[in-house]
Amino acid sequence: MSSCTVPGCPRTTDEDTRRRMCxxxxxxxxxxxxxxxxxxxxxxxxxxxxxxxxxxxxxxxxxxxxxxxxxxxxxxxxxxxxxxxxxxxxxxxxxxxxxxxxxxxxxxxxxxxxxxxxxxxxxxxxxxxxxxxxxxxxxxxxxxxxxxxxxxxxxxxxxxxxxxxxxxxPRRRPLDAPCPSCEAFGLVEEDWQPYVECTVCELLLTPDEYTAHARRVMPRLYRTALLLAAQQHQESA
Structure with missing residues (x-):
């Protein structure tokens, strides 16, 4: 593991690779x-x-x-x-x-x-x-x-x-699903970038991986949001 050779980058390269950048x-x-x-x-x-x-x-x-x-x-x-x-x-x-x-x-x-x-x-x-x-x-x-x-x-x-x-x-667009690794709502997609990235833990997902992940978790999140909204409505009535 060595320092990234891109000027101004403080990160290190991958382990056991010959890459000169992170x-x-x-x-x-x-x-x-x-x-x-x-x-x-x-x-x-x-x-x-x-x-x-x-x-x-x-x-x-x-x-x-x-x-x-x-x-x-x-x-x-x-x-x-x-x-x-x-x-x-x-x-x-x-x-x-x-x-x-x-x-x-x-x-x-x-x-x-x-x-x-x-x-x-x-x-x-x-x-x-x-x-x-x-x-x-x-x-x-x-x-x-x-x-x-x-x-x-x-x-x-x-x-x-x-x-x-x-x-x-390049436009950066936040995505609805939470990160499958850190569970933060930090997933974004950006023009020309080949991956969806988590801005919190830096996890990378391919577009297909994100689509499959969103299909698994978003229905449950939608139901939870509806239940919370209904509960708040009852408490304020």
Whole structure:
């Protein structure tokens, strides 16, 4: 058992494993990759600028010819990225300014993964596959890489940039059934996360496990709630 390599995480790794991060950070990493895959269509839809007049307009029109697309989105979906979008200025040299594109960042981590696993000299994607999907498939190997914590940190920052553009945040929803382990009402589900989690004891359940658990305990809880409500009504009558 050793310390989690994700910056700022105080937890430890599992016993008898070669993972470089704790189970919670490993789940977060899996969720970040899943979210990045799901965010791509929203990010592409965010490329077009709003057509409403802006500061500097004259009589409802624009004072100057605007850039036809959002520069921050174009940077993320820059040359070489896995998208059908093209640079409207015809720049195919890949010498864009500003932060690197999604494709450049994820391809770099894919190359590091290929080198770490020694399964292939260079990473290769199936047609239509994104680098995020490729990395998700190699997640068991990534968790044991010496740079796993750095990958988690950079991926979190990358997803943060995407969320700022698409204006989306994962939603956390409390669930009705109590935790089968600690019996607290702390079970929640969150977008992109593969598990239902107890916020009190950190128990993890698959969606199917939670559904089966809820079917067992909720009828009894509903009956108890009805009896308590009836008793309170009688006492107040």
């Amino acid at each position: 189970p919670r950070c490993a789940r977060q990493l899996q969720a970040l990759l899943r979210e990045l895959v799901g965010q791509m269509p929203i990010l592409q839809a965010s490329l077009q600028l709003d057509r409403s007049p802006t500061t500097g307009s004259v009589h409802g029109g624009r004072a100057h010819s605007p850039m036809p697309v959002r520069g921050d989105v174009l940077t993320l979906l820059g040359p070489g990225s896995n998208t059908t979008l093209s640079d409207p200025y015809g720049d195919t040299r890949g010498d864009q300014t500003g932060p690197p594109s999604l494709d450049q960042i994820l391809r770099g981590w894919a190359e590091a993964t290929a080198e770490h696993t020694r399964l292939a000299p260079t990473p290769w994607r199936r047609p239509g596959q994104t680098w995020a999907e490729w990395l998700a498939a190699y997640l068991p190997w990534i968790l044991g890489a010496p740079w796993a914590g750095d990958f988690h940190q950079e991926l979190g920052e990358l997803v943060g940039r995407v969320r700022a553009i698409t204006r989306t945040e």
